[in-house]
Amino acid sequence: MLPRTGHIPRATIQRLAVYLEVLEKLHDEGLTVISSEPLAKACGVNASQIRKDLTYFGEFGVRGVGYNIANLMRSIAEALGADRPWNCVLVGVGKLGKALLNHKDFSLRSYHIIGAFDSDPEKIGEEVAGVTVQNVHCLKECSEALNARIGIITTPPAWAQQVAEQLVEAGIKGILNFVPSRIFTPDDVYVEYVDFFHNLYALSFNITSSQSR
Protein backbone atom coordinates (compact mmCIF):
# COMPACT_ATOMS: atom_id res chain seq x y z
CA MET A 1 0.00 0.00 0.00
CA LEU A 2 1.44 3.37 -0.96
CA PRO A 3 1.48 6.07 1.69
CA ARG A 4 -1.13 8.79 1.03
CA THR A 5 1.42 11.57 0.78
CA GLY A 6 3.57 9.76 -1.77
CA HIS A 7 6.64 11.06 0.05
CA ILE A 8 9.24 8.58 1.28
CA PRO A 9 12.77 9.85 1.95
CA ARG A 10 15.38 8.76 -0.57
CA ALA A 11 17.38 6.78 2.02
CA THR A 12 14.23 4.78 2.77
CA ILE A 13 13.77 3.91 -0.93
CA GLN A 14 17.34 2.62 -1.01
CA ARG A 15 16.73 0.51 2.12
CA LEU A 16 13.45 -0.84 0.66
CA ALA A 17 15.42 -1.99 -2.39
CA VAL A 18 17.81 -3.83 -0.05
CA TYR A 19 14.93 -5.41 1.91
CA LEU A 20 13.40 -6.61 -1.37
CA GLU A 21 16.72 -8.12 -2.50
CA VAL A 22 17.20 -9.95 0.81
CA LEU A 23 13.57 -11.13 0.98
CA GLU A 24 13.81 -12.51 -2.59
CA LYS A 25 16.85 -14.51 -1.52
CA LEU A 26 15.11 -15.85 1.63
CA HIS A 27 12.02 -16.68 -0.45
CA ASP A 28 14.17 -18.59 -2.97
CA GLU A 29 15.64 -20.51 -0.03
CA GLY A 30 12.13 -21.64 0.92
CA LEU A 31 11.49 -19.40 3.96
CA THR A 32 7.91 -18.17 4.39
CA VAL A 33 7.95 -16.11 7.60
CA ILE A 34 10.61 -13.96 9.26
CA SER A 35 10.65 -11.66 12.29
CA SER A 36 12.22 -8.22 12.19
CA GLU A 37 15.43 -9.11 14.08
CA PRO A 38 16.82 -11.76 11.70
CA LEU A 39 15.54 -9.79 8.71
CA ALA A 40 17.32 -6.69 9.98
CA LYS A 41 20.52 -8.68 10.52
CA ALA A 42 20.39 -10.10 6.97
CA CYS A 43 19.87 -6.58 5.61
CA GLY A 44 22.64 -5.00 7.68
CA VAL A 45 20.33 -2.52 9.46
CA ASN A 46 18.88 -2.48 12.97
CA ALA A 47 15.48 -3.97 13.77
CA SER A 48 13.86 -0.70 14.86
CA GLN A 49 14.87 0.88 11.53
CA ILE A 50 13.24 -1.93 9.54
CA ARG A 51 10.06 -1.81 11.64
CA LYS A 52 9.86 1.95 11.15
CA ASP A 53 10.42 1.70 7.39
CA LEU A 54 7.80 -1.00 6.96
CA THR A 55 5.19 0.73 9.12
CA TYR A 56 5.71 3.70 6.79
CA PHE A 57 3.81 1.98 4.03
CA GLY A 58 1.36 0.03 6.11
CA GLU A 59 3.14 -3.30 6.77
CA PHE A 60 3.01 -4.62 10.32
CA GLY A 61 4.52 -7.90 11.44
CA VAL A 62 2.43 -10.17 13.66
CA ARG A 63 3.84 -10.18 17.20
CA GLY A 64 5.56 -13.48 17.95
CA VAL A 65 5.18 -14.61 14.33
CA GLY A 66 6.81 -11.98 12.17
CA TYR A 67 6.33 -10.93 8.58
CA ASN A 68 4.91 -13.13 5.82
CA ILE A 69 7.76 -13.00 3.29
CA ALA A 70 5.64 -13.28 0.13
CA ASN A 71 3.25 -10.53 1.28
CA LEU A 72 6.10 -8.27 2.34
CA MET A 73 7.86 -8.73 -1.01
CA ARG A 74 4.64 -7.83 -2.81
CA SER A 75 4.09 -4.72 -0.67
CA ILE A 76 7.64 -3.45 -1.14
CA ALA A 77 7.59 -4.15 -4.89
CA GLU A 78 4.29 -2.26 -5.11
CA ALA A 79 5.70 0.69 -3.15
CA LEU A 80 8.74 0.81 -5.45
CA GLY A 81 6.56 0.58 -8.57
CA ALA A 82 8.41 -2.65 -9.37
CA ASP A 83 5.22 -4.74 -9.51
CA ARG A 84 4.19 -3.48 -12.96
CA PRO A 85 5.98 -3.45 -16.34
CA TRP A 86 8.02 -0.40 -17.39
CA ASN A 87 8.82 0.27 -21.03
CA CYS A 88 12.34 1.63 -21.38
CA VAL A 89 14.37 2.99 -24.29
CA LEU A 90 18.16 3.14 -24.43
CA VAL A 91 20.20 5.75 -26.30
CA GLY A 92 23.84 5.04 -27.21
CA VAL A 93 24.55 1.48 -28.32
CA GLY A 94 28.27 1.31 -27.47
CA LYS A 95 29.91 -1.32 -25.25
CA LEU A 96 27.94 -0.36 -22.14
CA GLY A 97 24.68 0.08 -24.06
CA LYS A 98 25.05 -3.41 -25.55
CA ALA A 99 25.88 -4.93 -22.16
CA LEU A 100 22.72 -3.39 -20.70
CA LEU A 101 20.56 -4.57 -23.63
CA ASN A 102 21.90 -8.10 -23.01
CA HIS A 103 21.39 -7.87 -19.22
CA LYS A 104 18.62 -10.36 -18.43
CA ASP A 105 17.75 -8.84 -15.04
CA PHE A 106 16.00 -5.87 -16.65
CA SER A 107 13.19 -8.03 -18.02
CA LEU A 108 13.21 -10.30 -14.95
CA ARG A 109 12.49 -7.19 -12.86
CA SER A 110 9.89 -5.97 -15.38
CA TYR A 111 11.94 -3.11 -16.79
CA HIS A 112 11.74 -3.90 -20.50
CA ILE A 113 14.21 -2.20 -22.85
CA ILE A 114 12.09 -2.24 -26.01
CA GLY A 115 13.83 0.49 -28.01
CA ALA A 116 17.51 1.31 -28.73
CA PHE A 117 18.89 4.31 -30.60
CA ASP A 118 22.21 5.47 -32.01
CA SER A 119 23.49 8.00 -34.55
CA ASP A 120 26.17 5.71 -36.02
CA PRO A 121 25.04 4.38 -39.47
CA GLU A 122 27.09 1.23 -38.76
CA LYS A 123 24.92 0.48 -35.74
CA ILE A 124 21.51 1.50 -37.07
CA GLY A 125 19.64 -1.62 -38.17
CA GLU A 126 21.79 -3.94 -36.05
CA GLU A 127 19.87 -6.27 -33.74
CA VAL A 128 21.04 -6.44 -30.13
CA ALA A 129 19.32 -8.86 -27.75
CA GLY A 130 16.22 -8.86 -29.93
CA VAL A 131 16.01 -5.07 -30.24
CA THR A 132 16.73 -3.37 -33.59
CA VAL A 133 18.87 -0.24 -33.21
CA GLN A 134 17.07 2.77 -34.69
CA ASN A 135 18.23 6.17 -35.89
CA VAL A 136 18.35 8.64 -33.00
CA HIS A 137 16.41 11.07 -35.24
CA CYS A 138 13.41 8.86 -34.60
CA LEU A 139 13.89 9.03 -30.79
CA LYS A 140 10.85 11.18 -30.01
CA GLU A 141 8.37 9.54 -32.40
CA CYS A 142 9.54 5.98 -31.71
CA SER A 143 9.62 6.40 -27.91
CA GLU A 144 6.08 7.81 -27.98
CA ALA A 145 4.94 4.91 -30.17
CA LEU A 146 6.57 2.44 -27.74
CA ASN A 147 4.84 4.14 -24.82
CA ALA A 148 8.21 4.33 -23.05
CA ARG A 149 8.32 5.83 -19.57
CA ILE A 150 12.00 5.40 -18.67
CA GLY A 151 15.02 6.44 -20.75
CA ILE A 152 18.55 5.08 -20.32
CA ILE A 153 21.43 7.27 -21.55
CA THR A 154 24.73 5.61 -22.48
CA THR A 155 26.00 8.12 -25.06
CA PRO A 156 29.28 10.05 -25.02
CA PRO A 157 29.03 12.93 -22.47
CA ALA A 158 28.69 15.65 -25.11
CA TRP A 159 25.32 14.24 -26.22
CA ALA A 160 23.70 13.58 -22.86
CA GLN A 161 21.81 16.87 -22.45
CA GLN A 162 20.43 16.89 -25.99
CA VAL A 163 19.30 13.27 -25.67
CA ALA A 164 17.71 14.04 -22.29
CA GLU A 165 15.70 16.87 -23.88
CA GLN A 166 14.49 14.61 -26.68
CA LEU A 167 13.49 11.97 -24.13
CA VAL A 168 11.53 14.58 -22.17
CA GLU A 169 9.77 15.69 -25.38
CA ALA A 170 8.83 12.06 -25.98
CA GLY A 171 7.05 11.94 -22.62
CA ILE A 172 9.73 10.03 -20.67
CA LYS A 173 9.28 10.56 -16.92
CA GLY A 174 12.50 9.04 -15.55
CA ILE A 175 16.07 8.96 -16.84
CA LEU A 176 18.81 6.54 -15.79
CA ASN A 177 21.97 8.41 -16.73
CA PHE A 178 25.17 6.33 -17.04
CA VAL A 179 27.04 9.32 -18.45
CA PRO A 180 29.33 11.24 -16.03
CA SER A 181 27.75 14.51 -17.05
CA ARG A 182 25.00 16.52 -15.35
CA ILE A 183 21.71 16.71 -17.25
CA PHE A 184 18.87 19.14 -16.67
CA THR A 185 15.20 18.23 -16.95
CA PRO A 186 11.84 19.69 -15.85
CA ASP A 187 10.90 19.07 -12.19
CA ASP A 188 8.51 16.25 -13.05
CA VAL A 189 11.17 14.22 -14.87
CA TYR A 190 13.37 12.29 -12.43
CA VAL A 191 17.06 11.66 -13.07
CA GLU A 192 19.23 8.99 -11.46
CA TYR A 193 22.98 9.03 -12.04
CA VAL A 194 24.92 5.76 -12.14
CA ASP A 195 28.62 6.40 -11.53
CA PHE A 196 30.59 3.95 -9.43
CA PHE A 197 33.50 6.38 -9.22
CA HIS A 198 31.40 8.28 -6.70
CA ASN A 199 31.36 5.09 -4.62
CA LEU A 200 35.15 4.82 -4.97
CA TYR A 201 35.48 8.43 -3.78
CA ALA A 202 33.31 7.59 -0.76
CA LEU A 203 35.63 4.67 0.04
CA SER A 204 38.85 6.65 -0.30
CA PHE A 205 37.29 9.51 1.66
CA ASN A 206 36.28 7.22 4.52
CA ILE A 207 39.59 5.34 4.61
CA THR A 208 41.55 8.60 4.55
CA SER A 209 39.51 10.30 7.24
CA SER A 210 39.43 7.25 9.56
CA GLN A 211 43.23 7.17 9.45
CA SER A 212 43.61 10.86 10.22
CA ARG A 213 41.44 10.53 13.33
Place this chain on the structure above:
Amino acid sequence: MLPRTGHIPRATIQRLAVYLEVLEKLHDEGLTVISSEPLAKACGVNASQIRKDLTYFGEFGVRGVGYNIANLMRSIAEALGADRPWNCVLVGVGKLGKALLNHKDFSLRSYHIIGAFDSDPEKIGEEVAGVTVQNVHCLKECSEALNARIGIITTPPAWAQQVAEQLVEAGIKGILNFVPSRIFTPDDVYVEYVDFFHNLYALSFNITSSQSR
Protein backbone atom coordinates in the same frame (compact mmCIF):
# COMPACT_ATOMS: atom_id res chain seq x y z
CA MET B 1 42.33 20.64 3.75
CA LEU B 2 40.47 17.93 5.62
CA PRO B 3 38.12 19.02 8.38
CA ARG B 4 39.49 18.32 11.85
CA THR B 5 36.67 15.98 12.79
CA GLY B 6 36.95 13.82 9.69
CA HIS B 7 33.17 13.67 9.57
CA ILE B 8 31.38 14.82 6.43
CA PRO B 9 27.84 13.56 5.79
CA ARG B 10 27.49 11.03 3.00
CA ALA B 11 25.30 13.32 0.88
CA THR B 12 28.08 15.93 1.01
CA ILE B 13 30.65 13.41 -0.26
CA GLN B 14 28.37 12.62 -3.20
CA ARG B 15 27.97 16.34 -3.97
CA LEU B 16 31.75 16.88 -3.70
CA ALA B 17 32.19 14.14 -6.32
CA VAL B 18 29.77 16.03 -8.59
CA TYR B 19 31.55 19.36 -8.01
CA LEU B 20 34.85 17.69 -8.93
CA GLU B 21 33.39 16.22 -12.12
CA VAL B 22 31.95 19.59 -13.17
CA LEU B 23 35.12 21.53 -12.26
CA GLU B 24 37.25 19.07 -14.29
CA LYS B 25 35.03 19.75 -17.30
CA LEU B 26 35.24 23.55 -16.84
CA HIS B 27 39.02 23.28 -16.38
CA ASP B 28 39.30 21.25 -19.61
CA GLU B 29 37.31 23.99 -21.34
CA GLY B 30 39.96 26.51 -20.25
CA LEU B 31 38.10 28.30 -17.45
CA THR B 32 40.26 29.40 -14.48
CA VAL B 33 37.85 31.16 -12.09
CA ILE B 34 34.16 30.67 -11.31
CA SER B 35 31.77 32.17 -8.77
CA SER B 36 29.40 30.04 -6.74
CA GLU B 37 26.23 30.89 -8.73
CA PRO B 38 27.29 29.57 -12.16
CA LEU B 39 29.14 26.66 -10.51
CA ALA B 40 25.98 25.75 -8.59
CA LYS B 41 23.93 25.94 -11.77
CA ALA B 42 26.32 23.65 -13.64
CA CYS B 43 26.20 21.18 -10.73
CA GLY B 44 22.42 21.25 -10.41
CA VAL B 45 22.43 22.47 -6.78
CA ASN B 46 21.76 25.87 -5.25
CA ALA B 47 24.51 28.38 -4.56
CA SER B 48 24.06 28.47 -0.77
CA GLN B 49 24.45 24.66 -0.70
CA ILE B 50 27.72 24.78 -2.61
CA ARG B 51 29.09 27.59 -0.43
CA LYS B 52 28.17 25.64 2.70
CA ASP B 53 29.75 22.42 1.40
CA LEU B 54 32.98 24.15 0.43
CA THR B 55 33.29 26.12 3.67
CA TYR B 56 33.05 22.71 5.35
CA PHE B 57 36.55 21.84 4.33
CA GLY B 58 38.07 25.28 4.40
CA GLU B 59 37.51 26.61 0.88
CA PHE B 60 36.28 30.18 0.60
CA GLY B 61 35.67 32.00 -2.65
CA VAL B 62 36.93 35.56 -2.99
CA ARG B 63 34.00 38.01 -2.97
CA GLY B 64 33.45 39.45 -6.43
CA VAL B 65 36.01 37.07 -7.96
CA GLY B 66 34.94 33.55 -7.07
CA TYR B 67 36.82 30.30 -6.74
CA ASN B 68 40.09 29.46 -8.43
CA ILE B 69 39.13 26.29 -10.33
CA ALA B 70 42.50 24.53 -10.16
CA ASN B 71 42.82 25.16 -6.39
CA LEU B 72 39.26 24.07 -5.76
CA MET B 73 39.76 20.85 -7.76
CA ARG B 74 42.88 20.10 -5.75
CA SER B 75 41.12 20.73 -2.41
CA ILE B 76 38.14 18.55 -3.29
CA ALA B 77 40.35 15.75 -4.63
CA GLU B 78 42.37 15.92 -1.41
CA ALA B 79 39.24 15.78 0.73
CA LEU B 80 38.00 12.75 -1.22
CA GLY B 81 41.39 11.02 -0.97
CA ALA B 82 41.49 11.10 -4.77
CA ASP B 83 44.78 13.03 -4.88
CA ARG B 84 46.92 9.98 -4.06
CA PRO B 85 47.25 6.53 -5.67
CA TRP B 86 45.13 3.62 -4.41
CA ASN B 87 46.13 0.03 -5.05
CA CYS B 88 43.08 -2.10 -5.78
CA VAL B 89 42.52 -5.82 -6.31
CA LEU B 90 39.57 -7.33 -8.17
CA VAL B 91 38.02 -10.73 -7.44
CA GLY B 92 35.88 -12.46 -10.07
CA VAL B 93 37.16 -12.10 -13.64
CA GLY B 94 33.87 -12.65 -15.52
CA LYS B 95 32.38 -10.25 -18.08
CA LEU B 96 31.97 -7.39 -15.60
CA GLY B 97 35.37 -8.02 -13.98
CA LYS B 98 37.06 -7.89 -17.38
CA ALA B 99 35.20 -4.72 -18.35
CA LEU B 100 36.39 -3.04 -15.13
CA LEU B 101 39.99 -4.21 -15.63
CA ASN B 102 39.86 -2.65 -19.11
CA HIS B 103 38.24 0.58 -17.87
CA LYS B 104 40.86 3.30 -18.34
CA ASP B 105 39.26 5.76 -15.92
CA PHE B 106 40.42 3.78 -12.87
CA SER B 107 44.08 4.56 -13.52
CA LEU B 108 43.28 8.07 -14.76
CA ARG B 109 41.67 8.74 -11.37
CA SER B 110 44.58 7.04 -9.55
CA TYR B 111 42.68 3.89 -8.54
CA HIS B 112 45.05 1.23 -9.88
CA ILE B 113 43.73 -2.33 -10.24
CA ILE B 114 47.03 -4.19 -9.85
CA GLY B 115 45.73 -7.65 -8.91
CA ALA B 116 42.95 -9.90 -10.26
CA PHE B 117 41.77 -13.23 -8.88
CA ASP B 118 39.49 -16.07 -9.92
CA SER B 119 38.90 -19.72 -9.01
CA ASP B 120 38.38 -20.91 -12.60
CA PRO B 121 41.49 -22.80 -13.87
CA GLU B 122 40.64 -21.56 -17.38
CA LYS B 123 41.03 -17.96 -16.26
CA ILE B 124 44.03 -18.30 -13.95
CA GLY B 125 47.15 -17.22 -15.81
CA GLU B 126 45.19 -15.22 -18.38
CA GLU B 127 46.33 -11.63 -18.86
CA VAL B 128 43.62 -8.97 -18.82
CA ALA B 129 44.59 -5.34 -19.44
CA GLY B 130 48.15 -6.05 -18.32
CA VAL B 131 47.13 -7.86 -15.12
CA THR B 132 47.69 -11.64 -14.79
CA VAL B 133 44.72 -13.42 -13.21
CA GLN B 134 45.83 -15.31 -10.10
CA ASN B 135 44.34 -18.19 -8.12
CA VAL B 136 41.90 -16.90 -5.52
CA HIS B 137 43.71 -19.11 -2.97
CA CYS B 138 46.49 -16.56 -3.13
CA LEU B 139 44.11 -13.66 -2.43
CA LYS B 140 45.33 -12.84 1.09
CA GLU B 141 49.08 -13.23 0.49
CA CYS B 142 49.05 -11.55 -2.92
CA SER B 143 46.90 -8.61 -1.80
CA GLU B 144 49.21 -8.03 1.16
CA ALA B 145 52.23 -8.19 -1.14
CA LEU B 146 50.60 -5.69 -3.49
CA ASN B 147 49.83 -3.36 -0.57
CA ALA B 148 46.22 -3.19 -1.77
CA ARG B 149 43.80 -0.97 0.14
CA ILE B 150 40.63 -1.35 -1.89
CA GLY B 151 38.97 -4.60 -3.03
CA ILE B 152 36.47 -4.90 -5.88
CA ILE B 153 34.09 -7.88 -5.79
CA THR B 154 32.56 -9.10 -9.08
CA THR B 155 32.02 -12.78 -8.19
CA PRO B 156 28.75 -14.74 -8.24
CA PRO B 157 26.62 -13.77 -5.20
CA ALA B 158 27.29 -17.01 -3.30
CA TRP B 159 31.00 -16.13 -3.00
CA ALA B 160 30.76 -12.49 -2.00
CA GLN B 161 30.87 -12.90 1.80
CA GLN B 162 33.78 -15.36 1.78
CA VAL B 163 35.77 -13.14 -0.58
CA ALA B 164 34.99 -10.10 1.60
CA GLU B 165 36.39 -11.92 4.64
CA GLN B 166 39.57 -12.84 2.79
CA LEU B 167 39.98 -9.24 1.65
CA VAL B 168 39.57 -8.04 5.25
CA GLU B 169 42.22 -10.55 6.39
CA ALA B 170 44.52 -9.17 3.72
CA GLY B 171 44.25 -5.69 5.24
CA ILE B 172 41.82 -4.21 2.72
CA LYS B 173 40.04 -1.15 4.17
CA GLY B 174 37.37 -0.50 1.54
CA ILE B 175 35.25 -2.80 -0.63
CA LEU B 176 33.43 -1.85 -3.82
CA ASN B 177 30.78 -4.57 -4.10
CA PHE B 178 29.18 -5.06 -7.53
CA VAL B 179 27.37 -8.19 -6.31
CA PRO B 180 23.66 -7.80 -5.38
CA SER B 181 24.27 -9.51 -2.06
CA ARG B 182 24.85 -7.97 1.38
CA ILE B 183 28.34 -8.47 2.82
CA PHE B 184 29.39 -8.03 6.43
CA THR B 185 32.73 -6.58 7.50
CA PRO B 186 34.27 -5.10 10.67
CA ASP B 187 33.34 -1.47 11.42
CA ASP B 188 36.64 -0.12 10.13
CA VAL B 189 36.21 -1.70 6.68
CA TYR B 190 33.92 0.38 4.46
CA VAL B 191 31.59 -1.19 1.90
CA GLU B 192 30.00 0.53 -1.08
CA TYR B 193 27.35 -1.29 -3.11
CA VAL B 194 27.03 -0.65 -6.83
CA ASP B 195 23.61 -1.74 -8.08
CA PHE B 196 21.85 0.37 -10.70
CA PHE B 197 18.60 -1.52 -10.14
CA HIS B 198 18.29 0.50 -6.94
CA ASN B 199 18.38 3.62 -9.13
CA LEU B 200 15.69 2.11 -11.38
CA TYR B 201 13.54 1.42 -8.29
CA ALA B 202 13.99 5.06 -7.23
CA LEU B 203 12.79 6.17 -10.68
CA SER B 204 9.75 3.90 -10.77
CA PHE B 205 8.94 4.85 -7.18
CA ASN B 206 9.07 8.57 -7.96
CA ILE B 207 7.10 8.28 -11.20
CA THR B 208 4.45 6.14 -9.52
CA SER B 209 4.06 8.37 -6.49
CA SER B 210 4.01 11.62 -8.48
CA GLN B 211 1.12 10.23 -10.53
CA SER B 212 -0.87 9.15 -7.50
CA ARG B 213 -0.68 12.64 -5.98
